[in-house]
Amino acid sequence: xxxxxxxxxxxxxxxxxxxxxxxxxxxxxxxxxxxxxxxxxxxxxxxxxxxxxxxxxxxxxxxxxxxxxxxxxxxxxxxxxxxxxxxxxxxxxxxxxxxxxxxxxxxxxxxxxxxxxxxxxxxxxxxxxxxxxxxxxxxxxxxxxxxxxxxxxxxxxxxxxxxxxxxxxxxxxxxxxxxxxxxxxxxxxxxxxxxxxxxxxxxxxxxxxxxxxxxxxxxxxxxxxxxxxxxxxxxxxxxxxxxxxxxxxxxxxxxxxxxxxxxxxxxxxxxxxxxxxxxxxxxxxxxxxxxxxxxxxxxxxxxxxxxxxxxxxxxxxxxxxxxxxxxxxxxxxxxxxxxxxxxxxxxxxxxxxxxxxxxxxxxxx
Numbered sequence: 001x002x003x004x005x006x007x008x009x010x011x012x013x014x015x016x017x018x019x020x021x022x023x024x025x026x027x028x029x030x031x032x033x034x035x036x037x038x039x040x041x042x043x044x045x046x047x048x049x050x051x052x053x054x055x056x057x058x059x060x061x062x063x064x065x066x067x068x069x070x071x072x073x074x075x076x077x078x079x080x081x082x083x084x085x086x087x088x089x090x091x092x093x094x095x096x097x098x099x100x101x102x103x104x105x106x107x108x109x110x111x112x113x114x115x116x117x118x119x120x121x122x123x124x125x126x127x128x129x130x131x132x133x134x135x136x137x138x139x140x141x142x143x144x145x146x147x148x149x150x151x152x153x154x155x156x157x158x159x160x161x162x163x164x165x166x167x168x169x170x171x172x173x174x175x176x177x178x179x180x181x182x183x184x185x186x187x188x189x190x191x192x193x194x195x196x197x198x199x200x201x202x203x204x205x206x207x208x209x210x211x212x213x214x215x216x217x218x219x220x221x222x223x224x225x226x227x228x229x230x231x232x233x234x235x236x237x238x239x240x241x242x243x244x245x246x247x248x249x250x251x252x253x254x255x256x257x258x259x260x261x262x263x264x265x266x267x268x269x270x271x272x273x274x275x276x277x278x279x280x281x282x283x284x285x286x287x288x289x290x291x292x293x294x295x296x297x298x299x300x301x302x303x304x305x306x307x308x309x310x311x312x313x314x315x316x317x318x319x320x321x322x323x324x325x326x327x328x329x330x331x332x333x334x335x336x337x338x339x340x341x342x343x344x345x346x347x348x349x350x351x352x353x354x355x356x357x358x359x360x361x362x363x364x365x
Contacts, residue, residue, distance in 0.1 A: 096247065135175045280295050
C-alpha cells in the first residue's frame with residue numbers, strides 16, 4: 001500500500017447509483033482511435049487484466065468513487081483505457097489546477113535547452129530590476145534565491161495563494177513576502193514563485209508563455225486545444241498563470257505524461273533534454289504536505305506491487321487532477337475530478353491506483 005499518511009478512500013458502499021440502478025453493466029473496450037497522435041489498443045494486449053479496470057470503473061459509476069470526471073491509462077506508449085463521467089467527454093478541456101506546475105517545470109527545461117536560460121542556478125532578482133529598492137520585507141538573503149529554489153519550492157518564501165489573487169502584481173507579491181528560512185534550507189510551497197518562474201521564461205526568451213509553449217511543446221505534440229488563464233497582474237503584463245489553471249483535454253494531459261516517460265521525446269522528436277527529465281524528477285526537497293520527495297515541481301511516490309517498490313513521479317492539482325508516470329511499468333495514469341477543496345475525496349485516485357490499476361498489471365512490457 002501507499003504510505004500510511006495517504007488515506008484509503010472509498011465512500012461507504014450503500015451503492016448510490018448516479019444514473020439509475022437498472023443501468024447496463026460496464027463493458028470494457030479499447031479507446032477509440034482518433035487522429036490526435038495516440039495509438040489505442042486493448043489493455044489485455046498490453047499486459048493488464050481488464051477485470052480490475054472494469055471493477056474500478058463500476059465503482060465510479062455507482063458513486064463509490066465520487067466526483068471523478070475521467071480516467072485514462074497508457075501502457076507502452078499506447079492508450080488502453082479512456083473513460084469519462086459526470087457529463088464530461090473526450091473533447092472537453094479540464095482545469096489541471098496545480099498539476100500545471102509540472103508543465104512549467106518542463107518549459108524551464110526547454111528554455112535551458114534552447115539557450116534562453118543559462119542555468120537554474122541563476123538568481124531570480126536580476127530578471128526583475130524594476131523592483132529594486134521597492135521590495136517590502138527586504139532581506140539581503142532574497143538576492144540568493146535562484147530558479148532552482150523556485151522549482152524545488154525551497155526559496156524560503158511561503159506564498160499565500162488566497163492573498164495573492166486580489167493583488168495587481170503577482171510577481172511583486174511574491175518578492176514582498178517575508179523570508180521564513182535561508183534559501184535552500186526548507187520546503188516552502190509558493191504558487192506565486194511558480195508564476196515568477198513563468199515570467200522569467202518570458203523575459204529570457206522574449207516570447208509570451210503561450211507562444212513559447214506552442215513553439216517548443218504543444219505545436220510539436222499536436223496539442224491545439226487548451227486554455228491558459230492570463231493574470232490580471234500589471235507587473236507581469238498579462239502573464240499566463242503558470243502556477244496553476246492550465247486547461248487541457250485529458251488525452252493531452254496523458255501525452256505530457258508520456259513525453260516524460262519517453263525521456264523527453266514525442267513521435268521521434270526530442271522536445272526536452274533527457275538530462276532535464278532525469279534531474280527534474282529526482283529528489284531535491286521533502287514536501288511538507290505528506291512528506292513525499294519533491295523534484296522540480298514534480299512529486300515522487302513509492303508504492304508496493306506484490307512486494308516490489310514501484311516509484312512514480314506525479315503532478316497533483318486541487319480537485320483530483322493527477323498525471324502519474326510509472327517508468328518501471330511503462331505506465332501513465334491520468335485522473336481528473338471536481339472535488340475542489342475536498343479532502344479526502346480529491347485523493348481517491350491514490351486508492352484507485354493501488355486497489356485496481358497496479359494489481360491489473362500481470363506482464364512486463
